[in-house]
Amino acid sequence: MKAHRLFLGAVLAALALVFLAPLYVMLATSFKSMDALYAGGLLSLPPSLDFSAWAKAWGSACTGMQCNGLQPFFLNSVAMVIPAVIVSTVLGALNGYVLTQWRFRGSELMFALILFGVFMPMQVVLLPMSQVLGWLNLSDSLVGLVLVHVLAGLPSTTLFFRNYYLGVPGELLKAAQLDGAGFWTFFWRILVPLSGPIVTVTVIWQFTAIWNDFLYGAVFSGFDNKPITVGLNNLANTTSSVKEYNVDMAGALIAALPTLIVYVLAGKYFVRGLTAGAVKG
Template identity: 75%
Template sequence: MKHLHRFFLLGALALFAGLFLAPLYVMVVTSLKDMDQIRAGGLLDLPSDPSLAAWSKAWSSACTGTDCGGLKPFFMNSIAMVVPAVLISTVLGALNGYVLSKWRFRGSELIFGLMLFGVFMPMQVVLLPMSQVLGWLGLSTSVWGLVLVHVLAGLPSTTLFFRNYYVGLPDELVKAAMIDGAGFWRIFWRIVLPLSTPILVVTLIWQFTQIWNDFLYGVVFTGAEAKPVTVGLNNLANTTANVKEYNVDMAAAMIAALPTLAVYIIAGKYFVRGLTAGAVKG
């Protein structure tokens, strides 16, 4: 009976996994076909003569509106935007969590509560005021303007992660270091930060995924030369000259998704470990 129960459980899990991965399979096999096979064959058929021609076109020569330079410039814009945005928001979140958990002051709980509003606030609420701020700073159509937007948008989440993690660290560590003469920064760099590897991994993966996959901020706050890969993918999918090239669209979608897929494949287990180590505790 026990073995039968396990068999049905594994079968159900395999079925759900197959259903979940089916769109990814369709995207991959379609991107490796030419248009003749796509028209003549079935959706799930394997490519008879696999080719990366659609990938090459999606990367370097597919039209995204009036420009036919492929996804490459948009991809590079995303890299230039996501790396500093992730690092800055993570460092600031770590500092905020450190202060709000180990260096509490009068009103710190109120400040933390107000910051939590940012976790649940709809993104559309900040579009107009953020546009005005970026205009005043002269960053309204640049990659660095988008970096600033994502740092501010991600700060509530990163602060929440680090603060809840640091609450679980013994206060005696900080007190003992203070008795030995260590100050705010030395305690942070030499004691707290080395103990933060699990939550650092969680935050880096979370922020990378959120920022890389964002579309709304990218389409609203950037000019033609600074748009991220999600906007480029949308433009490519909605641009049709004569015949809709589904293989190119699928290849472009895979190119846009590869960084986040790679991050989860490489560091997914560390993400789960970080969560269970206290990232969502209390």
Template identity: 70%
Template structure:
């Protein structure tokens, strides 16, 4: 019994140590963002703000300079919202339909098609930059928000298809066969039987896609124009804009503003994400 208590004490000590280690950068960012520049210069990195202020947050949102533009992160944040919502919904919807077809409506060549889609999951993003640029140019949507949405939809289809296909493989085939015997069509089976049973994997896919698209920098910096840059590009421009005084508190506040949506998503829906994974989202 005493040995069990010792083991539990060691386990909790290690967990607390790791938690402190991983949360320390977040603490530094939050505390620095609440200081003015005098406190930043005169205090230590880990010191608490003596007179907390949100001036750095206000400046990061609407007054900080990103190059020659001094409107803060607000326009970039709004661009990311306009980008992430349709891209997540469309890529998840297409992945759900693809997964349903590949899992329950097998046809000659379906396994080969799934293998090609899997190749898209592991293919480096840098490989497709030039072909995607050419396609966007042909479509006339290069350097636009619509072009970015299309890029993220296409890039997300392999992952969403993989998630839904592996989840639907675990659903009993008898459900589909019974519905077919009753005269239900392809879409009736999907919307009335399969989709209502898909809540765990839908949550997993939405969170996965939202996080990937919101945090993406490569596609944003390559394919966006002057008026369509996402928040990650805006944050990079803000941090690299040279001035007479480096305002670390503004940089920290800007980084937190850019990270808030993904943090909120995981705080609100994190437990559903874990349940969805354990329900079979990433089974082989």
């Protein structure tokens, strides 16, 4: 039995090393100067921590015709992610609340139609979404990009909250109604305080999906409001006399840093929220 556990541990350790190898290469390369990069191998440690590649990727690297680094793209993503996550989470909570506690004729059909959006390929909505944004005069704007992400994330947030709220006894709503609680009172004073685990799951899910999205950012953003993923693509594809792989790796890490921080700090709460009922039903 002990040998079996040792073998299993060795296999898991080997798989972990394989999984983490690309991250190690990115980190090691980003802290090397160009001379150290050419002198050493791909897996060699940097002779010293050189932050010049990080500084250039952030503030002066060329991303097409501009050489302002990833900073403006990063700030655009922050300005896009925060309202999109908040709005999609609140609307998903309201949808889940109505579909479980205030059921009406056709509510199951409506939920099925909303659920269809979870499995619909993103490419299908590009053309109709472009037309709608044009009608609303929101084409190539940050507000339009936020709207796109809210609509794209609404099926998932509705699914999370609906399944979580299925575990809330219907008698709780009836008792609150007898005490004079209305639609909003029950939602804000009773249901929302019980929703901590699923709010955590939804926020992490939406933040990661929106921050890492490239397709919507490339299609619906304007020249001055492109997100970090588009900026990173422009950085990697901008040609120069010497390809600076250390700058590219630093840029990739800058783009990935917010989601890494979120999962490191809140990953355990994400798992707890799922097990508390986010995928139940």
